[in-house]
Amino acid sequence: xxxxxxxxxxxxxxxxxxxxxxxxxxxxxxxxxxxxxxxxxxxxxxxxxxxxxxxxxxxxxxxxxxxxxxxxxxxxxxxxxxxxxxxxxxxxxxxxxxxxxxxxxxxxxxxxxxxxxxxxxxxxxxxxxxxxxxxxxxxxxxxxxx
Numbered sequence: 353x354x355x356x357x358x359x360x361x362x363x364x365x366x367x368x369x370x371x372x373x374x375x376x377x378x379x380x381x382x383x384x385x386x387x388x389x390x391x392x393x394x395x396x397x398x399x400x401x402x403x404x405x406x407x408x409x410x411x412x413x414x415x416x417x418x419x420x421x422x423x424x425x426x427x428x429x430x431x432x433x434x435x436x437x438x439x440x441x442x443x444x445x446x447x448x449x450x451x452x453x454x455x456x457x458x459x460x461x462x463x464x465x466x467x468x469x470x471x472x473x474x475x476x477x478x479x480x481x482x483x484x485x486x487x488x489x490x491x492x493x494x495x496x497x498x
């Protein structure tokens with residue numbers, strides 16, 4: 353009996369297992385665990401700089417390339433462009449071009465990107481909230497192994 357394309361996709365989805373070397377989800381994990389991807393997704397999801405003690409769960413919004421570049425300290429133009437292209441290719445970010453002088457280009461999370469945003473924001477918040485603990489553990493480890 354022939355299977356439909358939807359049935360084939362469902363079967364393949366059920367078979368995804370990132371612990372297996374051949375699983376394509378490993379490449380996706382590589383992509384979404386990249387620091388620039390994490391920071392772009394957090395920024396577009398409204399997770400930019402906040403007042404001290406404020407909830408970082410701002411509303412997702414479109415941002416221009418120059419806004420993202422200013423917000424992401426240390427990102428090169430080449431890296432930001434590559435990151436945005438890869439996110440657009442994966443369907444996590446949409447790119448909108450408006451014919452103005454000069455041309456206005458903005459980026460925003462798609463529904464798929466929004467579905468990932470909460471987890472990315474949580475990882476970013478965890479890293480910021482536990483950095484002192486990690487640094488203390490590193491120092492202790494280095495002192496023991498020196």
